[in-house]
Amino acid sequence: MSLKTNSRLPVGNKDFTNATVVIIGAGISGMCMAIDLIKQNRCRNFVILEKSSSVGGTWSDNKYPGCCCDVWSSLYSYSFEQNPNWSREYPSQEEIHAYLVRVAEKYGLFKHIRFSSTVEAAGWNEDESKWKVSVKVDGQKDSEFASSYTLDADFLVSAVGQLNLPREPNIPGLNEFQGKMMHSARWDWSYDFSQKRVAIIGNGATAAQILPEVAQVASHVTVYQRTPNWIAPRLDAPVSAFHQALLTYLPPIRWRKRALQMEFRELLYAAITDNDSDFAQMMRDGCTNMMKTHFPDQPQLWEKLTPNYAPGCKRVIISDDYYPALARDNVDLETRPITRITQKGIEVGAEDSQQYDLIVLATGFKTVEFMYPIEIYGKNGRSLGDIWKDGATAYKGITVEDLPNFGMFYGPNTNLGHNSIILMIEAQSRYLNTIVAEVIRARQQGKTLTITPKLEAMKEFNGRIQTVLRKTSFADPNCNSWYKTDDGIITNNWSGTVIDYQLELSELHWHDYSIEGSGKDAILAKKNVKLGRVREESIFSDSTLLLGALGIVAAAGGYFLAPRWRRTR
CATH class of the missing domain: 3.50.50.60 (FAD/NAD(P)-binding domain)
Structure with a gap:
């Protein structure tokens, strides 16, 4: 052959x-x-x-x-x-x-x-x-x-x-629940969770994204937290049409934006790996201050939401709306261990049981x-x-x-x-x-x-x-x-x-x-x-990139403003 x-x-x-x-x-x-x-x-x-x-x-x-x-x-x-x-x-x-x-x-x-x-x-x-x-x-x-x-x-x-x-939690009675149960990575959009009683098991990055959406329409939501997480602000915002146009027609600006974002993210390495670094302390302070701003005068809740481990030991959650969702009247935070899942809900402690229509397993992956x-x-x-x-x-x-x-x-x-x-x-x-x-x-x-x-x-x-x-x-x-x-x-x-x-x-x-x-x-x-590498961190200064962008604008403007006969020769 x-x-x-x-x-x-x-x-x-x-x-x-x-x-x-x-x-x-x-x-x-x-x-x-x-x-x-x-x-x-x-x-x-x-x-x-x-x-x-x-x-x-x-x-x-x-x-x-x-x-x-x-x-x-x-x-x-x-x-x-x-x-x-x-x-x-x-x-x-x-x-x-x-x-x-x-x-x-x-x-x-x-x-x-x-x-x-x-x-x-x-x-x-x-x-x-x-x-x-x-x-x-x-x-x-x-x-x-x-x-x-x-x-x-x-x-x-x-x-x-x-x-x-998907990883399912090792909780007794997991398969006995007679309501709706779904893992976050296998979401069933045919199920209408509005006006339903919902339990979210887990409080990681996935749960932090699900909670604000579900809490808006569910009658009640309980988040079952095993250990707290460090949560930092996302500062998300829409990108305007003008901003998109700049990124489209002036590539040097797009390259610069990406380079600055990469460099900033690289600086975060010290914050999540070296607990004794100034960056780590800044992250702890920033996360703690944001939490206390959303939950003023609630020291008992501060204790439940403040990790006792270094930032970065678990993935830092970036969210603008997790704490506001957690503060809603129809949302509870449960930090007691789950004893078992029953046919109708979740049991914690000896006899404390809550009934739910939907249980969401935000428990990650293998x-x-x-x-x-x-x-x-x-x-x-x-x-x-x-x-x-x-x-x-x-x-x-x-x-x-x-x-x-x-x-x-x-x-x-x-x-x-x-x-x-x-x-x-x-x-x-x-x-x-x-x-x-x-x-x-x-x-x-x-x-x-x-x-x-x-x-x-x-x-x-x-x-x-x-x-x-x-x-x-x-x-x-x-x-x-x-x-x-x-x-x-x-x-x-x-x-x-x-x-x-x-x-x-x-x-x-x-x-x-x-x-x-x-x-x-x-x-x-x-x-x-x-082999080399794709170098995306800043190579040129802002002024050099600005001159390059202006050069592209000038060239494009000269082309479109030129008489038709000159462009078709």
């Missing part, structure tokens, strides 16, 4: 079960990888497997009332596809999803995506140097053709993210179980569960030991608590596409090539970042968070700033990888590859 492949041809009917690259997930990460495959590698021989019926990942799954991003809209977009037309400084779920659909349409990604296709397992085949990806077809019509199949790939990319599998429930088997049939039995780790958060020709986005230790995750994703895509390029080259020459991170490189990288993480606020023993495992190992968060990570991925060191196959000589002869 020939190993040659034409990476420029899309996967068609005859090669339905073969692809150069298979990407699991059509969210922000999967789309970024696909776009770079097209732009950087001129490769269209790839398939994106998406278990949902739309692109967008978490922005397709999460549709609850008030769902929005806690990063500025100008910063929460691809650097190569900046959107000047956001309607607000903080975008809603619907607006972000619409943006991602437009990007997918622009780059022709839909013809590469197989929707309602769930990856159940993937195994590395030593003899063929290929991944065997087991796919279950969930769509009713598509499953009539084949309910499942195996897809072969030269390279496998996981873009499933960390926030995709975050430390990366790639669950997909079963992954690498070299010699070694399972990912065995590789990660002591906690999930990856070289630079991207490649994993004993998993050849494999890469992942938003993997272990790449989450952020202070800035836009898209800035991380773009660096990962550039890095992974550089590795994929060598696999494509070898296949085009009819050769085999497998690239796997060396164990010693993995240990050095993870040892280095864990040394830093143990000294950060993420490790504060006074709080439990989705950043870390039950035994306190921080498996989700990155140890530095975005720029630190971008610099980490700005060069690919081939000596950190085990290179095997008949095409290995071409790589072994190479030195380290300098």
Whole structure:
């Protein structure tokens, strides 16, 4: 069987079960990888497997009332596809999803995506140097053709993210409730919650967005809080038509706005990681003052709402309307532990029970179980569960030991608590596409090539970042968070700033990888590859950018004011 492949041809009917690259997930990460495959590698021989019926990942799954991003809209977009037309400084779920659909349409990604296709397992085949990806077809019509199949790939990319599998709380009687119950990530918009008695279990970022919307129309809402959170003002505002026009027609202004927002967010790193820093104290003071302003002369409530852990140990909630909603007459805050869920409501204490029509589980996701429930088997049939039995780790958060020709986005230790995750994703895509390029080259020459991170490189990288993480606020023993495992190992968060990570991925060191196959000589002869990075922090001064913008205005004005004959010569 020939190993040659034409990476420029899309996967068609005859090669339905073969692809150069298979990407699991059509969210922000999967789309970024696909776009770079097209732009950087001129490769269209790839398939994106998406278990949902739309692109967008978490922005397709999460549709609850008030769902929005806690990063500025100008910063929460691809650097190569900046959107000047956001309607607000903080975008809603619907607006972000619409943006991602437009990007997918622009780059022709839909013809590469197989929707309602769930990856159940993937195994590395030593003899063929290929991944065997087991796919279950969930769509009713598509499953009539084949309910499942195996897809072969030269390279496998996981873009499933960390926030995709809802986590239900371990509360007795959870399945006994006879009213309506829904997880925030599986919101049922066919249910009318107006004039209903509603319970919200959880008080994190999701609950803080749901409460203000539900409280406006529900007859009564109770928020069940386990531990308080630090809450900072959002300062959200609409973006005027004039502002949008400036961002559209004067790109230097758009670039400057994005750069300033990135730089400000990078400054917040100290506030959420170093509890002894001036920034952390400023955050504590600002959050406390805002709380006391909304609840004057209520010291008992202050005590319930003030965390005893460092800002950043859990994600800081950014909200303008959570406290005002909590202060409404039809809203209660319950801080006693839930004893059990009954058929009609929720019980706390010995006999104190409240009846509800709707229970909302704002309890987050299974975050430390990366790639669950997909079963992954690498070299010699070694399972990912065995590789990660002591906690999930990856070289630079991207490649994993004993998993050849494999890469992942938003993997272990790449989450952020202070800035836009898209800035991380773009660096990962550039890095992974550089590795994929060598696999494509070898296949085009009819050769085999497998690239796997060396164990010693993995240990050095993870040892280095864990040394830093143990000294950060993420490790504060006074709080439990989705950043870390039950035994306190921080498996989700990155140890530095975005720029630190971008610099980490700005060069690919081939000596950190085990290179095997008949095409290995071409790589072994190479030195380290300098990839660079997308530098978005300020490069030019405000005056330089202003002059540039004025120059564009002058040029455009000169063109449109010029006589018609001069423009048509």
